[in-house]
Amino acid sequence: MAIEPAYITAFTLSSALGFGNEAALQSIKTMKGGLKQYSMRPSGTTWLGCADPSPLLQMPSRVASYDNPCARLILGALLQDGFAEYVEEAKQRFGAHRIGCFVGSITSSFCRLEEFYREMAKIQDNTTTIQFKYHGSINSSVQFTRKYFDIIGPYATISTACSSSAKVFATAYRYLRAGLCDAAIVGGVEPLCESLIYGFRALGVLSAKPCRPWDVDRDGISIGAAAGFALMTLKPNAPDNFLLKGYGETSDAYHMTSPHPQGVGVEASMRKALRTAGLNAADIDYVNAHGSGTPMNDITEDAAICRVLGEGTLCSSTKGWTGHTQGAAGITEAIIVLLGMRENLVPGTLNTLRVDPAMRCNLALENVPRTIRYALSNSMGFGGNNATLIFGAPQ
Amino acid sequence: MNPIYVEAVSVYGKGLLSWEHAQTTFQNLALYDGTQIPKIDSSYLTPNNTRRTTPHMHIAFQAAEMALKDSDVSKETVEFIFATSECDLDIADSNCLALIPDDKSILPQKFQNVVINAAAGHLGVFMKNTSGSTTVSGCDNHFAVGFLQAYTFLQENSEPALLVAYDAPSLMRHGPGDRPFFCVGMVLTQDKTKKSMMALTPSLVSPANPPVLDHTDLEKIHATTPAAGSLPLLMALAKKTSDCVELVYTPELGLKVLLCTI
Numbered sequence: 001m002a003i004e005p006a007y008i009t010a011f012t013l014s015s016a017l018g019f020g021n022e023a024a025l026q027s028i029k030t031m032k033g034g035l036k037q038y039s040m041r042p043s044g045t046t047w048l049g050c051a052d053p054s055p056l057l058q059m060p061s062r063v064a065s066y067d068n069p070c071a072r073l074i075l076g077a078l079l080q081d082g083f084a085e086y087v088e089e090a091k092q093r094f095g096a097h098r099i100g101c102f103v104g105s106i107t108s109s110f111c112r113l114e115e116f117y118r119e120m121a122k123i124q125d126n127t128t129t130i131q132f133k134y135h136g137s138i139n140s141s142v143q144f145t146r147k148y149f150d151i152i153g154p155y156a157t158i159s160t161a162c163s164s165s166a167k168v169f170a171t172a173y174r175y176l177r178a179g180l181c182d183a184a185i186v187g188g189v190e191p192l193c194e195s196l197i198y199g200f201r202a203l204g205v206l207s208a209k210p211c212r213p214w215d216v217d218r219d220g221i222s223i224g225a226a227a228g229f230a231l232m233t234l235k236p237n238a239p240d241n242f243l244l245k246g247y248g249e250t251s252d253a254y255h256m257t258s259p260h261p262q263g264v265g266v267e268a269s270m271r272k273a274l275r276t277a278g279l280n281a282a283d284i285d286y287v288n289a290h291g292s293g294t295p296m297n298d299i300t301e302d303a304a305i306c307r308v309l310g311e312g313t314l315c316s317s318t319k320g321w322t323g324h325t326q327g328a329a330g331i332t333e334a335i336i337v338l339l340g341m342r343e344n345l346v347p348g349t350l351n352t353l354r355v356d357p358a359m360r361c362n363l364a365l366e367n368v369p370r371t372i373r374y375a376l377s378n379s380m381g382f383g384g385n386n387a388t389l390i391f392g393a394p395q
Numbered sequence: 396m397n398p399i400y401v402e403a404v405s406v407y408g409k410g411l412l413s414w415e416h417a418q419t420t421f422q423n424l425a426l427y428d429g430t431q432i433p434k435i436d437s438s439y440l441t442p443n444n445t446r447r448t449t450p451h452m453h454i455a456f457q458a459a460e461m462a463l464k465d466s467d468v469s470k471e472t473v474e475f476i477f478a479t480s481e482c483d484l485d486i487a488d489s490n491c492l493a494l495i496p497d498d499k500s501i502l503p504q505k506f507q508n509v510v511i512n513a514a515a516g517h518l519g520v521f522m523k524n525t526s527g528s529t530t531v532s533g534c535d536n537h538f539a540v541g542f543l544q545a546y547t548f549l550q551e552n553s554e555p556a557l558l559v560a561y562d563a564p565s566l567m568r569h570g571p572g573d574r575p576f577f578c579v580g581m582v583l584t585q586d587k588t589k590k591s592m593m594a595l596t597p598s599l600v601s602p603a604n605p606p607v608l609d610h611t612d613l614e615k616i617h618a619t620t621p622a623a624g625s626l627p628l629l630m631a632l633a634k635k636t637s638d639c640v641e642l643v644y645t646p647e648l649g650l651k652v653l654l655c656t657i
Contacts, residue, residue, distance in 0.1 A: 195491075
């Protein structure tokens with residue numbers, strides 16, 4: 001049965017494409033990706049999507065204990081697109097205890113803990129400690145965000161690997177429907193973190209080149225940093241609110257790090273999302289694929305998309321622009337979808353030159369002007385964790 | 396707020412050897428013996444699976460399996476909701492140490508197992524579970540956060556949910572401190588079933604009135620292990636009478652749970 005839609009009343013994205021929605025949009029319109037070459041240790045290179053807010057950013061005193069690259073990335077994002085003003089307005093309207101906060105991440109502020117280990121090893125200090133709750137805890141991002149806005153409503157950190165910040169939309173929707181809050185901040189954050197860079201190298205899926213989703217020569221991911229946030233309610237506050245129409249959440253039940261070879265998990269997730277949205281395959285104008293650029297991910301997702309939506313629906317992967325922003329990938333791509341809807345633009349699949357002939361879906365390599373009424377976004381993560389979101393244009 | 400129903404419970408902690416044993420203990424706290432350590436005997440821990448996973452995950456497997464054993468729900472389709480305070484911090488520590496030398500050589504298995512949803516991910520593969528799986532954290536209050544996640548899921552979905560909240564001690568020097576192991580599993584349903592034990596209705600209340608358990612050793616576990624934030628609810632469930640308990644949620648808000656017999 002179809003669900004009642006929720007409304008996205010504000011959103012903001014900061015990534016390798018820049019801070020704020022306009023920066024992302026301009027990069028996409030001018031076909032200028034955000035990946036930069038990075039020297040690995042002890043040798044080799046990869047390409048990363050860095051998102052560094054100004055080092056001059058002032059950390060407000062109420063959140064000064066959290067000062068680390070993760071909190072700075074969040075703060076840099078929250079200051080864009082009038083997002084903080086929208087949250088303040090919701091707070092005034094509903095009260096601080098009625099604003100929920102749900103943030104997805106894999107590592108949160110863990111990058112600071114890694115750095116601390118290196119600093120201590122360098123000076124051979126075994127006694128100094130670090131305040132884990134601010135600099136290492138998975139919960140530091142959601143608590144930083146709550147503290148920054150001085151909100152005290154329900155909260156959760158969602159950590160389901162690379163689907164984390166897609167699933168925050170489904171979680172927030174359910175909290176809103178249960179009447180536990182009147183507005184919900186949903187977000188995702190992933191700063192650059194050596195555990196991820198060298199962990200994916202260990203798995204053999206880190207590309208030495210900018211990632212090339214769907215390309216015949218694709219050989220892995222490029223990692224990116226990002227922070228994105230959206231404000232959701234069950235009642236619109238303006239005619240231009242975007243809609244969360246549906247969501248699907250499934251598991252592959254196949255392997256901890258490899259997707260199901262036939263993509264049955266992501267297929268089921270897309271079908272669930274269509275069902276909750278009350279839409280048919282033909283209603284979907286654009287698919288933002290998970291499209292990580294690994295050989296296995298893309299072929300299985302391509303097959304699943306074609307089974308669910310046919311071969312004609314326009315698809316692209318935007319990870320060539322931002323890198324794979326991990327726990328922030330869901331919201332990064334959700335906001336790129338919303339920007340595409342606003343601008344009547346399907347973003348192309350950057351860096352992909354020769355589409356793998358085994359792929360059948362209708363992949364947009366270049367940007368395509370197109371009215372998007374409904375768009376679907378896939379996210380897939382470790383543990384065979386799948387999430388699909390369907391967004392609708394303002395009605 | 397509509398109630399949800401608890402169909403099965405499992406618990407695993409010092410002096411709490413099983414749900415059956417825990418119920419007897421909670422009805423007469425003088426019986427509590429914290430020196431008794433339950434065994435982990437999950438059937439999912441075959442030699443191969445044991446090698447692929449870590450002790451941090453094993454207690455979650457145990458609680459999940461014990462709760463499902465006493466329930467009629469399908470292990471292939473029950474929704475997973477796992478709650479834990481942090482990832483396996485022993486692996487996180489090992490990965491941080493591996494990143495100090497210039498070769499930055501993280502082991503693939505340690506990378507895949509450091510994600511917080513590793514326990515739910517592995518168990519989903521073992522059980523061939525294709526439903527949604529969400530791992531949440533709420534730091535020191537993750538049981539209440541997980542419980543609300545399950546509650547809100549069941550308000551929108553008719554599929555049952557398996558809630559597993561767990562913590563294991565870590566050697567990480569910079570970590571959140573010593574936390575005794577503790578794990579609780581609950582099978583929760585939207586509608587009353589043949590095996591339903593009680594109806595549960597949560598609500599957020601202010602100001603928070605954090606509970607203090609009437610037993611020194613259990614209160615110590617309750618206060619130091621986030622998964623043991625479930626203890627007031629478990630103790631009330633063991634009484635099998637209508638009751639109302641409050642769980643720690645935030646400094647400002649408490650999670651009140653109304654228990655009704657059915």
